[in-house]
Amino acid sequence: MAQDEKNHVKDKQLMSKMLYQMVHEHKTVDINGRERQVTGGVSQEEIEFIKSLIIERKCRTCMETGVAYGISTVAICEALSCLGSGCRHYGIDPCQYSEFNGAALAALKECGLDRFFEHLDGPSHEMLPKLLDRNVKLDLAFIDGWHTFDYTLLDVFYADKMLRPGGILLIHDMDLPSKRKVWGFLKTHRRYKRIEYMADKSKFGYLINVFKGLFQAKRSVVKKAILGLIGIDRLLVLEKVENWEPNYNYFKNF
């Protein structure tokens, strides 16, 4: 069996059928049963990491901005299903019907995971204050909505208000300068500590991963390792240390 084929067999064993279809075959089905091509979303490595983080840390209440076809949404709800009843995942997306024709909702239903999920149909700057108003407390927040600095900052601002100390904040697409600027804000204006995402963070480790990815013919592994080599992980993983905000007259450039 060719190496590429062997990898696909291994991936199939590791992932649920739904996630495998979305991530590797780039297809899913919308609420009208029409096939849709999946563009974008978290990678297999990110899925595995996010799922194990939720399970290990028992993150029973989660929230994400940016649902799209629902790769991250299905992954999060799969992890919640391992933690038993009473878990909840809130997903915010203004385009779930208009652009994706309910594809994420259809995928969750197909997997029997819809009982964990609540869709908030609107932009995050309107929906997050509603969650805050409902006194929702979060164990994990995944930020992957509108990627500009201002919207990401607002997502993080509200997520921080709902995250309990010890909770996890994930920010996707850190290769974008807008996202890294928000990380600068967090470093100077809140108390978070970074959790290393890749198991091996040394430059040598990244280099090994480049070769591993090339050998396994996995472009996503190669890309992530190269980004790691130059100091950028696509997924930023943070743990909230404590509820803390600077004084009203504090200012620091970031």
Ligand SMILES: C[S@@+](CC[C@H](N)C(=O)[O-])C[C@H]1O[C@@H](n2cnc3c(N)ncnc32)[C@H](O)[C@@H]1O
């Ligand atoms: C990169 S995609 C999300 C991918 C998804 N997390 C995954 O892994 O499958 C970004 C999503 O953000 C949504 N979006 C756009 N503007 C938004 C806003 N103001 N608030 C929340 N989500 C928004 C888009 O509709 C799109 O579905």
